[in-house]
Amino acid sequence: MIVPTTGRPLTRRRPASERIIEILLFLAAAVGVVTTIGIIVVLAYETLQFFSLVSPIDFFTGTTWSASIKPYTFGVLALVSGTLLVAAIAVIIAVPLGLLAAVLLSEYSSSRVRSIIKPALETIAGIPTIVLGFFALYFLTPNILKPIIGDDNIGTFSALAAGIVVGILVTPLIASISEDSMRAVPRGMREGAYAMGATKFEVVRKVVFPAALSGIMASIILAASRAIGETMAVVLAGGTKPQFTANPLESVQTMTAFIIQISLGDTPQDSIQFKALFAVAGTLFAMTLILNLISNWVVARYRTSYE
Amino acid sequence: MTTSSAPVPTAGAAGHFEPALARRRLIGTIFYGACLASIFILLLSLFLILWDVLSQGVPWLDAQFLTGVPSRKPEQAGIFPALIGTIEVVVITALLAFPIGVGSALYLAEYAGNGRVTRALRTNISNLSGVPSVIYGIFGLALFVRVVGFGFTVFSGALTLTLVILPIVIIASMEAIKAVPDAQREGAYALGASRWQMVRQAVVPAAAPGMMTGIILAMARAIGETAPLILVGAFTFVTFLPQPLNGSYTVLPIQVLDWATRPQADFHGLAAAAIIVILVLMFVLNGLAIFVRARLSRHIQW
Numbered sequence: 001m002i003v004p005t006t007g008r009p010l011t012r013r014r015p016a017s018e019r020i021i022e023i024l025l026f027l028a029a030a031v032g033v034v035t036t037i038g039i040i041v042v043l044a045y046e047t048l049q050f051f052s053l054v055s056p057i058d059f060f061t062g063t064t065w066s067a068s069i070k071p072y073t074f075g076v077l078a079l080v081s082g083t084l085l086v087a088a089i090a091v092i093i094a095v096p097l098g099l100l101a102a103v104l105l106s107e108y109s110s111s112r113v114r115s116i117i118k119p120a121l122e123t124i125a126g127i128p129t130i131v132l133g134f135f136a137l138y139f140l141t142p143n144i145l146k147p148i149i150g151d152d153n154i155g156t157f158s159a160l161a162a163g164i165v166v167g168i169l170v171t172p173l174i175a176s177i178s179e180d181s182m183r184a185v186p187r188g189m190r191e192g193a194y195a196m197g198a199t200k201f202e203v204v205r206k207v208v209f210p211a212a213l214s215g216i217m218a219s220i221i222l223a224a225s226r227a228i229g230e231t232m233a234v235v236l237a238g239g240t241k242p243q244f245t246a247n248p249l250e251s252v253q254t255m256t257a258f259i260i261q262i263s264l265g266d267t268p269q270d271s272i273q274f275k276a277l278f279a280v281a282g283t284l285f286a287m288t289l290i291l292n293l294i295s296n297w298v299v300a301r302y303r304t305s306y307e
Numbered sequence: 308m309t310t311s312s313a314p315v316p317t318a319g320a321a322g323h324f325e326p327a328l329a330r331r332r333l334i335g336t337i338f339y340g341a342c343l344a345s346i347f348i349l350l351l352s353l354f355l356i357l358w359d360v361l362s363q364g365v366p367w368l369d370a371q372f373l374t375g376v377p378s379r380k381p382e383q384a385g386i387f388p389a390l391i392g393t394i395e396v397v398v399i400t401a402l403l404a405f406p407i408g409v410g411s412a413l414y415l416a417e418y419a420g421n422g423r424v425t426r427a428l429r430t431n432i433s434n435l436s437g438v439p440s441v442i443y444g445i446f447g448l449a450l451f452v453r454v455v456g457f458g459f460t461v462f463s464g465a466l467t468l469t470l471v472i473l474p475i476v477i478i479a480s481m482e483a484i485k486a487v488p489d490a491q492r493e494g495a496y497a498l499g500a501s502r503w504q505m506v507r508q509a510v511v512p513a514a515a516p517g518m519m520t521g522i523i524l525a526m527a528r529a530i531g532e533t534a535p536l537i538l539v540g541a542f543t544f545v546t547f548l549p550q551p552l553n554g555s556y557t558v559l560p561i562q563v564l565d566w567a568t569r570p571q572a573d574f575h576g577l578a579a580a581a582i583i584v585i586l587v588l589m590f591v592l593n594g595l596a597i598f599v600r601a602r603l604s605r606h607i608q609w
Contacts, residue, residue: 005522014356015501017503018501018502019417019505022418022502022503025410025411025413025414025418026407026408026414026418027410028407028409028410028411028413029411029414029415029419029428030474031407031411032411032428032431032432032435032473032474032477033428033431035435035446035470035473036431036434036435038446038450039438039442039443039446040410042445042446042449042450043442043445046449061475070347082485095347097345097348097349098345100342100344100345100346101342101345101346101349103342104342104343104345104346108339108342115374117312117346117350120349120350120353121349123353123605124349124353126531126581126589126593127356127531127586128530128531128532128533128560128585128589129531129534130531130563130564130567130582131356131360131531131543131563131582131585131586132356133567134359134360134563134567134575134578134579134582135355135356135359135360137567138359138363138567138575139355139356139359147405150331168352171349180554188488190490199328199331199332199335200335200339201331201334201338201339202331202335202339206527208583222437225437226437228439229438229439229440229442230439231440231441231534232534232560232564234594235534235564236564236567236568243433251377252480256439256441256534259441259445259534259538260441260534260537263444263448263538263542264542265539277445278445281441281442283386283500284439284441284442285438285439288437288438288439289434289437290436292433293434294435296430296433305599
């Protein structure tokens with residue numbers, strides 16, 4: 001943006017209305033900052049309250065979570081493991097699907113094919129996540145997973161079903177960011193490789209992919225962050241059984257699902273369960289924030305710009 | 308960059324050139340097949356999701372369903388209160404998010420310089436867009452419901468959703484503002500415009516299609532948002548039309564959650580029918596976004 005200081009209007013005094021408008025616009029811009037600070041203050045304050053009742057060491061190292069049945073135990077690793085299990089399944093599904101789709105869009109498709117596939121990907125990205133949960137619960141598990149894995153081996157709720165739909169959900173994110181960064185690789189680099197006798201696949205693998213790697217990595221980290229924070233699909237498909245497990249066929253409870261479970265019930269607002277909600281939310285917020293910061297850092301650190 | 312790792316023809320044992328081209332091309336073809344397969348899986352998933360919802364939901368879609376109130380008897384149940392609740396929440400959200408989002412974008416793009424503070428503000432917006440929406444629900448519960456005291460009302464829900472969609476609106480508006488050529492700004496200044504006159508008469512009209520598209524698509528997103536509204540109390544059995552400022556309310560996705568988690572299969576059909584209504588509303592808004600963009604950008608050429 002170029003707004004030369006010499007381009008100021010020739011009137012000496014700026015009218016009051018100009019100043020008022022600038023202040024109003026500044027206040028609008030301040031909403032974002034106030035929101036960030038507000039979220040951090042609320043989560044930190046309530047989490048500290050919770051830590052006066054439950055030792056943070058027990059919270060962060062415990063692997064048993066029992067918030068509704070006595071004796072109450074608040075070992076957040078049970079929820080974290082459920083969350084990470086679902087997110088890992090989602091990423092394992094979304095990375096190949098998203099990257100292959102990105103390559104197809106960026107390297108192989110005509111603009112006509114793109115004009116069909118791009119809106120389809122955007123539609124998937126726009127589907128409310130509760131719809132994906134419904135799909136997992138009433139179609140994916142009974143009609144696809146149970147016949148393949150066996151009725152006895154997988155229940156109504158499973159980390160696998162939740163992970164698959166979350167994977168579908170975050171695939172467009174990986175596809176779209178990776179495609180943008182593959183398209184940003186200059187033509188000349190591809191043509192150089194072709195001139196050396198490379199096949200199209202070799203150009204993709206040895207030229208386009210390495211050159212676009214920072215964007216690809218960033219997109220995968222963002223997708224992981226999205227999957228960790230995903231709520232409604234997981235609430236419906238993942239179940240409400242907090243357990244420290246790596247078995248995808250088990251029912252799990254994610255951090256987000258716990259938050260929803262507590263707020264759906266009649267939990268009194270001054271109870272320890274309700275304070276636990278804030279501690280879990282604080283942990284979730286910290287995890288997604290760290291991933292988002294890493295993603296930003298990867299882009300800034302490894303971005304190669306081509307003239 | 309990667310010239311060193313580019314394929315180099317290697318001399319064979321007999322000393323003649325063996326590029327193994329047939330094999331390399333075969334690998335390429337297999338890879339292309341994998342790309343096509345991934346797109347096929349994605350399109351198939353989309354098809355299955357829509358087919359599942361339509362096949363379960365369409366039998367329940369009738370006038371009774373659209374105008375009725377929730378009921379313990381599936382054949383009498385309807386979504387009218389949830390539909391009105393969704394419309395109230397989304398309209399109030401848009402009315403709040405549009406001025407704040409556009410104002411924020413104008414400040415960041417046109418007023419703030421390029422210093423450290425501005426960069427921090429922009430990074431903050433992109434971080435906010437990565438915060439899980441359920442966290443906004445917790446913040447809304449603490450601030451709007453408890454501290455400010457709006458209670459579990461439509462207004463608290465709309466304020467919370469405003470924060471959820473604000474980053475989307477700001478980012479879309481900033482992109483639209485950045486796409487306005489500097490010549491437009493310089494032209495306005497050359498005619499003696501003040502900064503605000505320049506922004507209002509040169510930047511805003513040219514960026515309006517992008518800004519309008521941004522808010523409409525954000526509204527489509529808000530229609531499907533569920534988690535934050537559960538936190539601010541939209542989960543209730545509501546058989547009356549919600550008032551914006553007092554009394555309980557519910558919205559369509561939460562009605563879906565209620566029905567989808569009941570054991571009787573008839574309620575799952577109702578949930579699917581409510582999903583169809585949500586998807587239709589989103590579809591209409593997406594269509595509107597395309598129409599508005601085409602309509603408003605007719606007069607813009609440079």
